[in-house]
Amino acid sequence: MKKYTIDFSHSTIGFSVRHMMISRIHGTFEAYNAEIVAADIEQMQKANISFTIAVASVSTKNHDRDVHLVSPDFFDADVYPKIIFTSTYIDQLHERKFAIHGDLTIKNITRPIVFTTVYTGKGVNPWAQEVFGFQAKTQIDRRDFNLVYNTFLETGGVLISDEIDIVVDLELNLL
Template sequence: MSTTKWSVDPTHSEIGFKVKHMMFTNVSGQFTKFTAEATTNGDSFEVASFSFSGDIDSVSTGNADRDGHLLSGDFFDAAQFPKITFESTAFNKKNEGEYTLNGNLSLHGETKPVSLDVEFGGIAKDPWGNTKAGFTITGKINRKDFGLTWNSTLETGGVLVGEEVKLAIELQFVKQ
């Protein structure tokens, strides 16, 4: 079977995250500049490999001051660590249309193994004849595992920023 390359369609994809603020609400953000690729045997994603690279300076939470703080040395330190990357190590079927994606996530100078849940939406041709494949990816990481330790204590005894970061990713790939 021949190897097939797939490239992300950024206009139909999102790299999102949520983190607790003041212990009781979530702040959402996303990376707006990124690339992702998949390699498959033919059109089958059963043994696919995935890679991703995102520009840290494309982080957007809808608030310019917060985004500026995230880019600073308190958080991402975008000047020193301009990319977030992921390389898969395994893609295993759990149930029909459900997979576990394991790989190495590199962020802020640290590389750690992560495990993500994947829902495979299927493969279809778009109106222009392009073959597309869709995925919904979710998971959680602890930001402290990647050296993102800045916080502020609240008067109530809690902290301003939660440690757990929830990932919410939508990827649409185009067959090359």
């Protein structure tokens, strides 16, 4: 088994949520780490993957909103400082497409989720290291993790949708 590391300058853990039912707000988590071990990263079926994300590193490019997100109204980062994902098994869907099944823990609540993941290819970076690219997507219902803050709008609907889209873009290389 080989260990892989993330090239953080070429990787992103992002999310988006519908705002006022008319637009989308996008955000990222700026501090995270991962353990990725695989016999063959391009085939992935026997890979073990785990991520730990620092909740307080959330960034939506709006300071007041970021402060609100780490408050007890949402993530309550002082009590629940980490989001954790651990893979449980991986299915190959097509030649370069995989379903990564795993457990996602937010606010000490763990739910099974599936990331639809595409192996986007490999190359050699300017430092002569072989690198591998992946994009993983999933959608969660934030209520499943006790992220329930919301406001009803006078015009109907709610301020924040319950569905959160998560997109992880990774560039990996051998450790």
